[in-house]
Amino acid sequence: MSPQTGPGLPWARLLRAGARRGAGPDGAAPGPPRFADAARDALADTDARRSRAAAAEARRTAAARGRAAEDDWEGLRRRAADVRARSLDDLERLLVAFEKNATAAGARVHWARDAAEAGRVVARILGPGAGAVARSSSATLGELRIDEALRGGGAEVRPAAVADLIAEARGDGGGAPRGHDRARARAALAGALPGASAELPADPGALVGAARDYLREVLLEARASLTGANALVAETGGVAVMESEGNVRLGAAAPRTLVTVAGIDKVVPAWSDLAVLARAWSRSATGAPMPPVLSTWSGAVPGDGPQEVHVVLVDAGRTRALADRTGRQALRCIRCTACMDVCPVYERTGDGPYGAVHTGPIGAALVPQLRGTRAAREASLPFASTLCGACGQVCPVGVDIPAVLLELRARVVDERRAAPVPPPEGVAAQSAEWVMSDERRYRKAQRAWERWARVAARGGRIRRLPGLLGRWTEARDLPAPPRRSFRDWWTGGGSAEGR
Amino acid sequence: MRVGLFVACLTDTVFPETGRAAVRLLRRLGCTVVYPQEQTCCGQAHHTSGYRREASGLAARFAEVFDGCELVVTPSASCAAMVRDHYPALAAREPRIARAPRTLELTEFLVDVLGVTDVGASFPHRVAYHPACQALRSLRTGDRPLRLLREVRGLELVELPGAEDCCGFGGAFAWKNADTSVAMVADKVRRIGGSGAEVVCSDDDACLMQIGGALSRLRGGVRAVHLAEILAETASAPAGRPARTRR
Numbered sequence: 031m032s033p034q035t036g037p038g039l040p041w042a043r044l045l046r047a048g049a050r051r052g053a054g055p056d057g058a059a060p061g062p063p064r065f066a067d068a069a070r071d072a073l074a075d076t077d078a079r080r081s082r083a084a085a086a087e088a089r090r091t092a093a094a095r096g097r098a099a100e101d102d103w104e105g106l107r108r109r110a111a112d113v114r115a116r117s118l119d120d121l122e123r124l125l126v127a128f129e130k131n132a133t134a135a136g137a138r139v140h141w142a143r144d145a146a147e148a149g150r151v152v153a154r155i156l157g158p159g160a161g162a163v164a165r166s167s168s169a170t171l172g173e174l175r176i177d178e179a180l181r182g183g184g185a186e187v188r189p190a191a192v193a194d195l196i197a198e199a200r201g202d203g204g205g206a207p208r209g210h211d212r213a214r215a216r217a218a219l220a221g222a223l224p225g226a227s228a229e230l231p232a233d234p235g236a237l238v239g240a241a242r243d244y245l246r247e248v249l250l251e252a253r254a255s256l257t258g259a260n261a262l263v264a265e266t267g268g269v270a271v272m273e274s275e276g277n278v279r280l281g282a283a284a285p286r287t288l289v290t291v292a293g294i295d296k297v298v299p300a301w302s303d304l305a306v307l308a309r310a311w312s313r314s315a316t317g318a319p320m321p322p323v324l325s326t327w328s329g330a331v332p333g334d335g336p337q338e339v340h341v342v343l344v345d346a347g348r349t350r351a352l353a354d355r356t357g358r359q360a361l362r363c364i365r366c367t368a369c370m371d372v373c374p375v376y377e378r379t380g381d382g383p384y385g386a387v388h389t390g391p392i393g394a395a396l397v398p399q400l401r402g403t404r405a406a407r408e409a410s411l412p413f414a415s416t417l418c419g420a421c422g423q424v425c426p427v428g429v430d431i432p433a434v435l436l437e438l439r440a441r442v443v444d445e446r447r448a449a450p451v452p453p454p455e456g457v458a459a460q461s462a463e464w465v466m467s468d469e470r471r472y473r474k475a476q477r478a479w480e481r482w483a484r485v486a487a488r489g490g491r492i493r494r495l496p497g498l499l500g501r502w503t504e505a506r507d508l509p510a511p512p513r514r515s516f517r518d519w520w521t522g523g524g525s526a527e528g529r
Numbered sequence: 530m531r532v533g534l535f536v537a538c539l540t541d542t543v544f545p546e547t548g549r550a551a552v553r554l555l556r557r558l559g560c561t562v563v564y565p566q567e568q569t570c571c572g573q574a575h576h577t578s579g580y581r582r583e584a585s586g587l588a589a590r591f592a593e594v595f596d597g598c599e600l601v602v603t604p605s606a607s608c609a610a611m612v613r614d615h616y617p618a619l620a621a622r623e624p625r626i627a628r629a630p631r632t633l634e635l636t637e638f639l640v641d642v643l644g645v646t647d648v649g650a651s652f653p654h655r656v657a658y659h660p661a662c663q664a665l666r667s668l669r670t671g672d673r674p675l676r677l678l679r680e681v682r683g684l685e686l687v688e689l690p691g692a693e694d695c696c697g698f699g700g701a702f703a704w705k706n707a708d709t710s711v712a713m714v715a716d717k718v719r720r721i722g723g724s725g726a727e728v729v730c731s732d733d734d735a736c737l738m739q740i741g742g743a744l745s746r747l748r749g750g751v752r753a754v755h756l757a758e759i760l761a762e763t764a765s766a767p768a769g770r771p772a773r774t775r776r
Contacts, residue, residue: 065706066705066706066707066708066709069706069708069709070708073708073709073712079712374694374695374697374713375706375709375713378709378712378713379709410705412579413579413701413702413705413706414706414709415699415702416662416695416697416698416699416700416702416710416713417577417662417699417700417702418662418666418695418699419662419663419665419666419667420662420666420695422666423666436576436577436579439577439578439579440579440580440581441579442579443578443579443580443581444579456580459575459578459580459583460580460583462574462575462583463575463580463583463586463587466538466569466570466587466590467569467586467587467590468569469566469567469568469569472538472569472570476541476542479542480542491745493746498704499704501703501704501707502703502704502707502742504707504711505707505711505743505746506711506714506739506742506743506745506746507742507745507746508543508738508742509543509544509741509745511542511543512543512544512545512546514545515541515542515545516536516540516541516545516548516549517536517541517566519545519548519549520564520566521566524549524552525564527552
């Protein structure tokens with residue numbers, strides 16, 4: 031054994047073999063980049079990191095103040111968790127009730143199995159020559175890529191939210207920027223507002239004024255309006271949307287046709303349940319006791335507002351997630367963003383590396399369940415966390431996100447075990463367990479490490495480790511091995527020392 | 530009082546001084562320390578990496594090795610959290626794990642069982658405390674470490690902004706997501722530097738490997754030491770030997 035070849039243990043050689051950067055955990059075919067690879071680029075954008083950190087800090091503080099202002103936050107949290115857990119347990123009955131009551135109220139309810147079917151359903155509702163369609167901000171609409179489906183059919187989809195205008199102008203399609211990256215957002219918004227461009231001052235007040243004028247025009251001119259939903263209320267067939275700008279309020283009132291696309295997980299039994307969720311959501315999102323704007327509707331009212339009201343209920347992986355006892359709790363999410371605001375990983379990487387509309391800790395817990403973990407990117411998401419636990423502590427509906435991530439990690443590992451050629455990491459983990467299962471083997475491995483590390487160390491530290499282990503020493507040292515391990519000290523007299 | 534001592538594999542191999550300090554401290558406080566020599570690893574690394582089957586094997590082994598002990602103490606917050614928070618779920622499929630004795634992190638044992646906050650230590654330095662995430666959010670050790678540190682002679686506790694933010698270690702995360710892990714520890718190290726601390730301490734050697742490793746690479750000028758080492762130091766300690774530097 032020599033320092034050039036590294037420790038001579040079999041698992042160390044395997045670690046080395048697995049160190050080829052870019053290959054999937056099982057040498058999977060190239061696809062969208064894994065979280066770690068995409069994060070590398072995201073981390074290099076120092077301006078975005080700085081503004082994300084500042085925005086997260088501001089939102090954390092506001093939410094913490096809101097929770098403190100609540101008389102019994104833990105009680106509210108338990109009630110909100112209970113509402114979501116009960117709803118998911120009783121999903122089938124609630125969905126049937128929702129369909130019945132929404133239909134009775136004058137809405138038309140449609141069902142879609144996946145994103146493609148949802149796109150087709152919405153396109154059929156709007157019909158050929160749909161013209162201008164105002165699209166409100168919604169994670170579900172983004173997740174299902176409804177825009178693309180409609181544009182393919184010739185509709186003119188126009189974003190009807192400031193954040194989405196900015197996202198579209200920047201060409202990053204996916205999630206809306208969440209308060210961060212303000213300077214670039216301002217520039218993008220100025221560019222996104224037709225007829226505003228050059229004369230528009232960079233002053234936020236003037237920009238918001240111009241955006242408001244523009245969005246009003248979009249919403250008033252549109253023949254149809256597309257929204258998501260924060261909740262579907264089974265007892266009356268109602269739809270509820272919480273927002274801060276009020277675009278959905280106008281979007282749900284002005285156009286002739288109103289189409290709401292929602293995941294089947296969004297249904298709750300009663301309006302009293304929605305009240306609990308609205309309060310928990312608001313405390314966690316902005317700290318305020320209630321959402322700035324809460325719009326509700328159920329069906330068409332002749333002569334007033336939209337004359338055609340549709341609700342499209344979409345599965346898109348939800349039933350798959352529901353099947354897992356631990357994983358299903360991720361579907362409780364009410365999109366308050368509290369977990370993202372406290373996540374040290376998300377704060378540094380932003381949305382991009384998650385490769386999905388659902389990002390941050392809940393995205394890492396939910397997306398692999400909705401899409402499956404066959405692709406390298408989805409399989410990497412459960413590992414994009416230090417399991418520090420900050421997310422689980424703030425979740426207003428009691429999702430134990432670290433527990434879900436652990437469950438998904440075990441699932442990914444077990445899937446990889448079944449591969450015809452066992453991945454190097456798996457072999458290493460099994461060998462490590464074999465070593466650790468016997469004190470003599472453990473001691474032998476420890477001594478081998480000590481011998482190697484003593485040769486590799488310079489000035490009391492190790493600056494370069496071989497293979498996969500080398501990712502540690504890209505930016506961190508490791509101390510040179512001690513003169514003797516704790517157990518050697520113990521057997522060498524430490525057991526009696528000082529007695 | 531007779532206590533079983535669990536010394537994490539990382540502590541045993543890389544930071545043995547932590548284990549030795551824990552032994553000195555516990556003996557000074559009148560405890561009889563039992564160290565079952567067959568012990569190796571609690572299975573945490575496997576468990577957090579998704580290797581549940583392997584973790585269960587090691588957890589069952591832990592339960593057997595410590596079978597004769599009524600109470601186990603460890604200077605590793607994350608190992609204590611593994612035993613207390615994750616063994617019960619693993620025990621559902623491997624009943625042998627359920628026999629693992631009650632396991633406490635060192636500061637919990639000192640404050641809750643021995644009922645001491647002044648352990649007679651002396652450590653005349655400016656010290657910042659970084660709580661391990663598992664101490665903070667799994668074990669909920671709260672202000673126990675700080676109460677112990679405040680009683681140390683000559684020790685000046687400095688405020689560490691963002692102390693409760695994760696250092697970025699996260700087990701396999703430090704390798705699988707090395708860039709993000711380093712970005713996190715970079716912020717941690719920047720704040721430690723700004724705090725005026727001469728020494729940064731924690732209740733888990735894994736955090737200290739991460740923070741100390743970055744400080745060492747940057748020649749940061751701040752030592753990373755385990756809380757146990759500080760609490761073990763006394764004015765008359767062996768020739769005033771300084772706590773081991775994690776260079």
